Amino acid sequence: MTNSRRAHSSKDGSFTEIRSSARRKPLDQIVAEFETHGLKRSLTATQLVLLGVGSTIGAGIYVMTGTAAAEYAGPSIIISFVIAALACLFTAFSYGELASCMPVSGSAYSYAYVSMGEGAAWTVGWLLLLEYGISCAAVASGLSGYATSLLDSFGWHIPDFLHQATIQTVPGSGGTAVTIGARFDLVAVIAIAVVSTWLAKGVQESARINVIIVCIKVGVLFVFAGCGLLALHPTYWHPFIPPSQGGFRFGVPGIFRAASVIFFAYVGFEAVSTAASEARNPTRDVPIGIIGSLLICTLVYICVASILIGVVPYQQLNVADPLAIAVQAMHQPWLALLVNIGATIGLCSVLMGLLYGQIRVFFTMSRDGLVSPLFSHVNPKTQTPVKGTVIVGVVVALATATLPIDIISDLVSIGTATAFGIVCFTVIWQRNAHPDMPRPFSVPLGGIVVRGIWIGVSPALGILFAVVMTLPLFVDMFHALAGGNPVSALLLATYALFGAAIYYGYSRRNSHMGNTDLLRS
Known part of the structure; x- marks a missing residue:
């Protein structure tokens, strides 16, 4: 008798866990939450476009372009940028439709909560932490390098131990080794503190600062491109697609591998969707911001990459500062200083956009009970989540100052592509579950009906491209694992297990949807 009760209880517990992870948030609840979030609605369409541009143009063009060209694609890196852009464009269409009919701060997390349930929503939220939070650390690390170089040019030398991470990786024949030393990236910590302070003071104030920064950094890049036109060597573009050397090194496979690397350079445009609750007219302005910024x-990207490859042979670009190498080839000392200033200031706006996105995702998850209520506390004076901003800023600062960020860039791309795929699926699900729902913006290219199920062309292509972006990353990860280098695979597995532990240990029990289910029963 006792054993049967235990078995029955165990089955009920398992069923409850499955049911809790599958519970969806009703659309009317989404609308009600949008009306009561307490955030200040002040962002215009232009500010949203500039938020997307400011969050996107940064480390991707200043750092990753050179590595992707030198290691994988050569001059055909231009095609890689187009492929990565297409992958993002179809997802941007999906974001635009969802944002126009569900103007909420949580971005892909909130969309997944409606379409796929709480467990999937938590998974997406955890992936967005990888996308935004870890990306913030990577950008802050790059900003630290450029800022140190800029200060050094003015005669202010920063000791190495104050702009390097405590833990660093050293590649070798036996795999990636980890070293720990008396180092702390204080420069990155200061940068994060400054940006967090801007965000805590108010979204309108942050938007004004972002407009200035975006104008400066985009202007610097076009000055670089204009000067580069006078120093082009057309022979450097030949062969446009270098012969394959096996694996993903050059040839057509290299183009797609490079696309998966620079895919990371586009992820900032998604931050616009997290600003829906603070947009003046979200149903119109958010789609404009997402697609326009992309x-x-x-x-x-294409203009700068074309000039970069035409000024310097792509074999010489596998460095942390490829634009600096190109400027040296132009023999323009003043331009070198200008590019350094543009990179330092420009990365500040990327850091601002990514931090903003992460804070707003946590804000929405906190209102659902899946993370601490501290993240959804709105300061009545600034009308911003000041406590959440401080917490995220401190965590990102500590991660940047101590952890080796370079080995997880591929993991960020994997997390981003997965979240993009879920967003595209949500559009298909919403069209079938709520076909009569008003949609101020609809995905283009229409769709087909298969056995009564509508399948949109744009969302389907978005899912396809998400898979294309991740396949080379997984292939390389498994090859590294088979070759005795398990670092990336272990990091991915550890991150996934840690996320599951938090969900089942805290989030599932404190979920407001779960409490509602208990009241109903």
């Missing part, structure tokens, strides 16, 4: 960034 198109502008793609144009800038």
